Amino acid sequence: MNDSSRASTGTESGDDDSSAADNSPTDPRNASGSRNLGDASATEHRATVDDTEKPAMAAPSKPSTGGIRSGWRHTFSSLKHRDFFLLWLGMLAMMGGMQMQMLARGYLVYDLTDSASLLGVVNAASSLPMLTLALFGGAAADRVERKRLIQIGQGVAGMLAVVVAFAIYKDAIEWWHLTLAALVQGTAFAFMMPARQAIIPQLVDKGELTNAMAINAAGMSVTTLLAPAIAGGLYALVGPAPVYFVIGGMGVLSVVATSTIKPHPARATARKPAMMRDIKEGLSYVRGNRLVLVLLFLGLATSVLAMPFRFLMPVFIVDIYHLGPDSMGLLVAIMGGGSLVGSLLIASTGAWKRGLLLILGSLASGIALLLIALIPLYSAAAVIMILLGLGDSSRRTLNQSLIMEEVDDAYRGRVMSIFMMNFGLTPFGVLPAGIVSDWLGGQWAIGMLAVLLLVVSVVVWATQKRLREID
Numbered sequence: 001m002n003d004s005s006r007a008s009t010g011t012e013s014g015d016d017d018s019s020a021a022d023n024s025p026t027d028p029r030n031a032s033g034s035r036n037l038g039d040a041s042a043t044e045h046r047a048t049v050d051d052t053e054k055p056a057m058a059a060p061s062k063p064s065t066g067g068i069r070s071g072w073r074h075t076f077s078s079l080k081h082r083d084f085f086l087l088w089l090g091m092l093a094m095m096g097g098m099q100m101q102m103l104a105r106g107y108l109v110y111d112l113t114d115s116a117s118l119l120g121v122v123n124a125a126s127s128l129p130m131l132t133l134a135l136f137g138g139a140a141a142d143r144v145e146r147k148r149l150i151q152i153g154q155g156v157a158g159m160l161a162v163v164v165a166f167a168i169y170k171d172a173i174e175w176w177h178l179t180l181a182a183l184v185q186g187t188a189f190a191f192m193m194p195a196r197q198a199i200i201p202q203l204v205d206k207g208e209l210t211n212a213m214a215i216n217a218a219g220m221s222v223t224t225l226l227a228p229a230i231a232g233g234l235y236a237l238v239g240p241a242p243v244y245f246v247i248g249g250m251g252v253l254s255v256v257a258t259s260t261i262k263p264h265p266a267r268a269t270a271r272k273p274a275m276m277r278d279i280k281e282g283l284s285y286v287r288g289n290r291l292v293l294v295l296l297f298l299g300l301a302t303s304v305l306a307m308p309f310r311f312l313m314p315v316f317i318v319d320i321y322h323l324g325p326d327s328m329g330l331l332v333a334i335m336g337g338g339s340l341v342g343s344l345l346i347a348s349t350g351a352w353k354r355g356l357l358l359i360l361g362s363l364a365s366g367i368a369l370l371l372i373a374l375i376p377l378y379s380a381a382a383v384i385m386i387l388l389g390l391g392d393s394s395r396r397t398l399n400q401s402l403i404m405e406e407v408d409d410a411y412r413g414r415v416m417s418i419f420m421m422n423f424g425l426t427p428f429g430v431l432p433a434g435i436v437s438d439w440l441g442g443q444w445a446i447g448m449l450a451v452l453l454l455v456v457s458v459v460v461w462a463t464q465k466r467l468r469e470i471d
Contacts, residue, residue: 075348078212083261084203087150090257091196092219094154097250099227101161104235104243105178108168111240112175125179129186130193131424137191138198138417139278142410146195146202147261153192154258158251160185165244193420198412201404202263210354213401214347217393221340225333282414285407292406294464296418298362298456299399303422304429305453306365306392308445309372312433315442321378331385338389345390346397355470358398359461364391366453373447402470 079085109122141149160181167173204212234243286292313331317323346357368388372381400419407415429449436445461468 075211075344076215078204078208078215078347081204081208083263084200084212086257086261087196087199087203088216088219090150090154090254091216092223093250093254093257094157095220096223096227097157097161097247097254099223100231100243100250101247103228103231104240104247105182107235108173108240109175109178112173118175122175122179122182125182126186126189127424129183129190129424131421133187133190134194134417134421134424135279135282135414136275136417137420138194138282138414139275140191141195141198141413141417142282143275143278146199146413147258147263149191149195150199150258151255153188153195154251154254156188157185158248158255161244161251162248165241165248168239168241168244190417190420194413194417197400197404197416197420198409199263201409201412203261206405209405210398210401211347213404214343214397217397218340218343218347221336221343221389221393225336225340228332279414282411282418285411286415286418289406291466292403292415294460294467295399295403295406296415298358298395298460299419300422300425301456302362302365302395302399302453304425305449305456306369308429308433308449309369309388312437312442312445315437316372316381316446320376320442321381323378327378331381334382334385335389335392338386339393340389341386342390342393343397346394353470354398354402355464355467358395358402359457359468361391361393361395361398362453362457362460364388365395366450366457367391369446369450369453373443373450376443 079088105122109118137149164173164178164181167177200212200216201209231243234246286296317327317331321327342361364387368384368391371384372388375381375384400416403415403419404412433445433449436448
């Protein structure tokens, strides 16, 4: 008699021959080892009921959170891995150069054109490739060696900075040169950033992924704090050309730092489908994973609704607080300090209510923006910036780490490319916010975005039980 008939009648108990035949490695009842062939029918029935209650298809394999350590003494535990430490050093050099370039490029474009519109064009040029090419970058990250993509992207960024520096030095620079450089750099970043994020699970233990993402975010916060101030001082002291030469040197340092990284090999795929088919498979994979969809949606919503304040901050400084650019610099520094503290807190927390903390981070960002809109005082804004930095860093860090834990390695590049498209979509939040600001004022614009962000956060908290319960 076969398995199903025996389990349904519950009367077979001692047929050694049939039991031996059924005791195969593929029998789900035997996955945990051999069983007593003389078990009573109740035990047989219970095993069958348990099996029928299991999902028909196993969830995608993902790293276990077992072994995640918490506490301040483990805050920097992921940096003990040599390869991740080298990647982190390369990130510091690369992101430091990028932060310096954002300041230097803005000043240089305005010096050359005296046009705010052209300044917006140049800044948008670097975002456009992130929106249009990120999916191809993610597919590439799952097809070729990720370290190679990272090295190429860093090298391109460094060489572009040196070319611009020489053009400035020869007094041959034009605003459209900077626009073209921004487009090329954005293209390089569209391929490099998914690979950089997707390689992290190959460099650290499974239980240290959240810590690694938090330390990565902390490093970015440090560059946000220091690099713009250094670039501004150098620009005022010696002009833009030396600043761009320094940026090029930092690109070289990032290449050197990551050149000896030896990531654990990712799982090999049996075939290499066409690029468009690769992208479609990645999108299908995302559609079939509800938790990943929720995390990507939350990342998109928070980027579109929270990021515009950074672009509208001059409106608050000039029209509401009636202060100067030095006051804006102080607010940015305070927010960067809050982000740094938030990243270190996440790094020390380990596997403790990470899903709930992600939602709370989004709520914190919404509350901070609402308070900024309601209280037109600079001193209050300086305090609120701490909460905004804490909320922003926690939601970004946890969002990325939870996505990478949930996703199979073969799809990480493509999924992270979808996440990186958030940066390309940010202008879609800035444009309507700017229009509302012109019509009704900056407080109304940020207040509306804050309310929408709070609504999204509450809806996710109320409807996504699985996310709330993730440790």
